[in-house]
Amino acid sequence: MKQRVLACTVVLVLAVLTLGTGARGAGAPVKNPDTFVTLRFGDPESLDPAYAYDTASAEIIYPNVYETLITFDGSVLSRYVPLLATQVPSLQNGLVSKDGLTYTFPIRKGVKFHDGSTMTPEDVRYSMLRFMLQDRDGGPSWLLLTPLTGKDSTRAGDGKFQVTYQDVAKAVTVQGDNVVFHLAHPYGAFLSIIAGFSFVMPKAWAASHGDWDGSPTTWQRYNNPKLQDRYAFDHMDGTGPFKLQTWDRQAKQVILVRNDNYWRKPARLARVVIRTVQEFGTRRLQLQQGDADLIDVNRPEQSQVQGMAGVTIHDDLPQLVLQALHFNFKIDATGNPDVGSGKLDGNGIPPDFFSDVHVRRAFAYAFDYGTFIRDAYRGKAVQPNGPIIQGLLGYDPSAPRYTFDRNKAIAEFKEAWGGKVWDTGFKFTLTYNTGNTVRQIGAQILKDVVESLNPKFKLDIRNMQWSQFLQTTNAHKGTLYALGWAVDYPDPDDFAQPFLASNGDYPKRNSYHNAEADRLVREGATTVDPAKRAAIYKQLTRIAYQDVPQLYVAQPVGFVVMRSWVHGWYYNPVFGGANYYPLYKE
C-alpha cells in the first residue's frame, strides 16, 4: 500500500513538472500591455543631465525625460530631425553661417515642461550655460565647451578657472525666438553634439530649488559639484514623453510615467519601469515569464536566451564602443583597500605604480586578447590598436598593437621600477562593475597570466556596483580597472579627447598627461580638412601605443534581448538605452 502511495506521488510530481508550464512563449498574451519593464545590471549614477555621463543614467535622461533641440533620424547618425527646435540648421536654410561659426535654432513654441511651465528660448540658453559651467570632473561639459569656447574644461590643469562667464554667455545668445550658438572654431560634428547633449530644463525650477540662478557672479559656486549636491540629482523636469515618478534607490528602481501634456502625441506606453537586477538568472527568468520586456545580457550569457520562446535577439548591431583597462598613474591611496600596503613591498603597490611605462607595457603584453575576444564576446569583437577605433575618421589599421607575449611581459616587468617589481612582487585589486561578466572574464584572464609569470605577483579582482564604481574611479581611487566607452557623437574627437587629453574623462581620473597629445587633440578638434584630421588621429594612435595609458582590449558588436511583443524599437548607438517613446507591446 505504502509503495503504491509513494509511486503515485512520484508520478503526480513528475506529471505536474512536465505538463504544467507557466512560461510565456510566442503568441502568449501580452503581460502588462501599457507598462514596459527593463532590467539592467547597472544602476543610474545621477539624473542631472549636466552631471550624468554614463549609459545607465543616460537611458532615463535622454530622450525619455529631457529633450534636445534636434535629434537623430532613427538609427541614422548622420541625419537629424527637429525636436525642441523647429528646424535643423543647415547652410541651405541659412541657419548655419557660411563660415560655419554660427548655428541658429528657432525654438518651438508652446512646449510645456513637466511642471506645467512653458519652455522659452531663455530656458534653452540657461540649460546650455548650466551644462557648460557646472563642469564636474569626468563629466560631459567638455562636449559643448570645446566647440563653443575652444577649451575642454572650465578649469585649467592647476584647478584655476580658464573660462569666464562672458566666454559662455557670448557663445549662446537669444535672438527673438531663436537661440544662436557662436562657435569658437568651425566644428563639423557640432550638430551631432547638439542632437545628443542639448538638454533643456526650466531655469525657474532649477533656481527655485537651490541650483544656479543664471547669475554671472555666482556660477563658480556651482562649478564641479559633488554627486548629490544638486536638486536635479534625483529630480527631473524636462519636456520629454515621460516624467519621473520615483527613483527608489533602495529598491533600485526608476519609474517613468507618460507625460499626457507632451507637445507631440503622447507615448503609447503609460509607464516605464527600469530596475536593477544584478543576478542574470533572475533577469532571464523574468524575461521568460514576460515580467520583463527587455533585459541586459552579456555576450557570454547569450546562449541562455537563444531560442527562448517569445524572445527576440537583435544581434550584430554596429556600435562604436571600446572596452579598455585603465591604468591610474596617481592613485589616491587614502582609505583605499585596493592598493594593499600602499608600498612596493610585495603586499601592495605605491600610488604611482603605473606611472612607469614598463609596468603598463608588461600588462599590455600579459593580456591574452585572443582568448578574451573568444570567451567574452564569442568572437564578436576585434582588438583595437588605440582609442581611434574602426569606423572613425583616422582609424589606422597599420598602426602597431600589443599582442599577448609572456616573454615580453616578463622582460618589461624586469625593467619596471629598476627591477624592484620583479624582485619584490606586488599585490593590488583590479575592479570592474557588478554584473558585467565580459569585464569579469577579462579581469580573470589578466589575473591568471600575471600571477603565473611570477609567484610574487598577486592580482585580486573585485566587482563594484556601477554608480559606486564610477564615483570611486572618478575620485582617483581606481588602480587598474575595466571600463568602456560608448560613442557620444560619431567623431574621432569623442574618443581622442576622453582617452588622451589631460582634461578628458579617463586622463582626468587617472592623472595621465602628455602635452603633445593635448596639442594634437586640440588641433584635431579645430581642423576642418578631413585628410589633415585623419593624419592627426593616426599620430594620436601612435602616442597611445607608446604611452599605454590604457589597454584597448575589444571593439565589440552589440546585441539587445527583448520580448517579441515589443514593437517600435530601433537601435541608436548614441542612446544610453532605449527610446521608449515609439515603443508599444502587442
Add this chain to the structure above:
Amino acid sequence: MIAFIVRRLLLLPLVALGVTALIFALLQFLTPAMRASLYITDPKQLNALPDIIRKYHLDQPVYVQYGDWLRQVLHGDLGWSETAREPVADAIRGFFPATLELAMYAFLCILALGIWLGTASAVNKDKLIDHLSRVTSISGASLPTFVWALLLLMVFYGHFGWFPPGRLSLDADLYVRSGKFHVYTGLMTVDALLNGQGWIFWDAVRHLVLPVATLTYYLVAVLVRITRSSMLETLRADYVRTAQAKGLPRRIVVDRHARRNALIPVITLASLLFIGLLSGVVITESVFNYPGIGRWGVGASQQLDIPAVTGFALIFAGLLVLGNLCADVLYAVVDPRIRLQ
C-alpha cells in the same frame, strides 16, 4: 520568573557592550582613513577625511576611539553608506522591515515543520515518514542554499510562473507607491491587511513563498534531527511509560507529556537557528532579488562599504542578543527547574 527575566535584561547592556567592543576591535584592522568613513553622514564630507581623522581621534589610543565611536552609535549615527548612498541608519530602517518579514515567516515555518516532522519521525521510528524526514534533513543540510534557491526559482517561477522573485508584482508595487497605500509597519503582508487590500496581501505572500521555502528547507533539517532524538529519548523515559501504562491515549502521551519536555533542547536550538536564518537571508535575498537588508549587506561587503558592513553587523548582533534573551525566557517558561535555580 519575573526576577529571572529582570536578571537577563540587566545582563543585556553588558552583552551589547561586548558585541560593540568586538566589532570595534575588528575595525582596528582597517586604516584610520577607512575607519573615518564611519563618521560621515553626508557625502560632502568625503573630501575631508583628514579632518575627520583628527576630529574623531582616529590616530589616538584605541579606548579613546572606542568611546567616540560608541557615542556616535548610541546617537544613531552609523556613518555613510556608499552603496546605499544614504546614512547607514536610514538604509537599515528602509531595508530591515522586508528582511524581518521574511525571517518571521521562515522562522514560523521552520518551527512548525521542524517540530511536527521531528515528532512524527520519532513516534514512527524506522517507518516511511521517518525515512522521508531523514532524507529531507540530510539533503536540506547538504545542498547549498543558493543551489536550492535557484532550483526553486527555475521550477516554480521559470517553469510554472507561480511564485515570482522580488517583493511585489508590478501592479501591486505601483499601487503601493500610488499614495493610496499607507505604510504602517513596513511588513507588506501586515500593511496590506491594515489597508484592506487583500490582493496585495496575496501578492506579497506569493513573493514570500520561495524565499521562505528556501530558508525553511535549509534550516529545518537541524531542528528535525534534534526534535527527533530528543523525542526518542523522552519517549523512553519512565514517566512516559507510566503515562502509557495508565492507559492514556497515545496522542495525549505524545503531545502533552513527551513533547513538552522534548522541546527544551529545541528552544536552545531555536536561537542558533535564528543565527542560521540571518546568514541564510543574505543569500536568499540575493537570489530572489528580495529588497532586504541581506541583499544590501552582500553588495556592501563585496564593495568594502565598511560603515554599511559595520551597521549590518551591529543590527544582526543586536538581533542575536535579543534572540538569545527570548530563548532564555522561553527556556524558563518550559522548564521550571531553570526558574528555581
